[in-house]
Amino acid sequence: MANLKAIRDRIKSVKNTRKITEAMRLVAAAKVRRAQEQVLATRPFADRLAQVLYRLQSRLQFEDVDLELLKNREVKTVGLIVFSGDRGLCGAYNSNVIRRAEIRAKELEQDGLNYEYALLGRKSVQYFQRREVPIATTRTELAQIPSAEEADEIVDNILGWFLSGKVDRIELIYTKFVSLISSRPVIQTLLPLTPQGLEVVDDEVFRLTTANGSFNVSREKVASPEEGGFPRDMIFEQDPAQILEALLPLFIKNQFLRALQESAASELAARMTAMSSASDNASEMINTLTLSYNKARQAAITQELLEVVGGAEALN
Numbered sequence: 001m002a003n004l005k006a007i008r009d010r011i012k013s014v015k016n017t018r019k020i021t022e023a024m025r026l027v028a029a030a031k032v033r034r035a036q037e038q039v040l041a042t043r044p045f046a047d048r049l050a051q052v053l054y055r056l057q058s059r060l061q062f063e064d065v066d067l068e069l070l071k072n073r074e075v076k077t078v079g080l081i082v083f084s085g086d087r088g089l090c091g092a093y094n095s096n097v098i099r100r101a102e103i104r105a106k107e108l109e110q111d112g113l114n115y116e117y118a119l120l121g122r123k124s125v126q127y128f129q130r131r132e133v134p135i136a137t138t139r140t141e142l143a144q145i146p147s148a149e150e151a152d153e154i155v156d157n158i159l160g161w162f163l164s165g166k167v168d169r170i171e172l173i174y175t176k177f178v179s180l181i182s183s184r185p186v187i188q189t190l191l192p193l194t195p196q197g198l199e200v201v202d203d204e205v206f207r208l209t210t211a212n213g214s215f216n217v218s219r220e221k222v223a224s225p226e227e228g229g230f231p232r233d234m235i236f237e238q239d240p241a242q243i244l245e246a247l248l249p250l251f252i253k254n255q256f257l258r259a260l261q262e263s264a265a266s267e268l269a270a271r272m273t274a275m276s277s278a279s280d281n282a283s284e285m286i287n288t289l290t291l292s293y294n295k296a297r298q299a300a301i302t303q304e305l306l307e308v309v310g311g312a313e314a315l316n
Contacts, residue, residue: 015286078170090274
């Protein structure tokens, strides 16, 4: 009977765990939907800004534009901004982006360049602070649904980091959202911008949908802006270079916000997948334990019957 009670308690414990993992899966799925809505909401502004910058660049392509954000100086130190999560229970999401950051740092060392980390997310902060690596700044408690205000605050510090000359190039290391079960760490050069880098290639927007009771992700291509520039006889109230200088920080903030959104969506999708797997494993364990419980209970009943029959034969 003691064995039966232990199995019964184990089944109850696993059922409680399954309730928790299933709740976490549903919460992550709801937040992925919110991340999707946020990407779609910021898309019109991003498209219009890219069009204006592209056309301004086309207008100025034969002119000398002396802007600090476009200036390619000799690279001696590279700033690596690592996007990770504040929480665990999301599979290999954090370890993958941290491993990619370490690989990039080794590549820079082999090229004879220095580097500094700017760490976003508690997991990367905890990991790199235990190692002897140069860390310029850290930030934790990031919103799971990134906001433009949060991105603006971080980018202002990044611009100061670059314009002060402490680093000569800034690279973003974040996780690009591919699907609910797939994401990959990528590296994107944020600064300095090149005139050619202002051109917009075909982008993608992910959509979370449901089909037959399960979640699916579809990605749609977003067309590039029209390649036509401003008319050559257009008169600007301000110098086009001044307009470009004012719009470049907005472009950088928009790119950074997009990296935050991709990272957040990847983390939530990884957590949803991990919790779904945990719920499935819990269900399998419950079935196995239930089978063991029934076998043990049947064995106990059989043992009691044998004892009764044996006792009756002894009396006869």
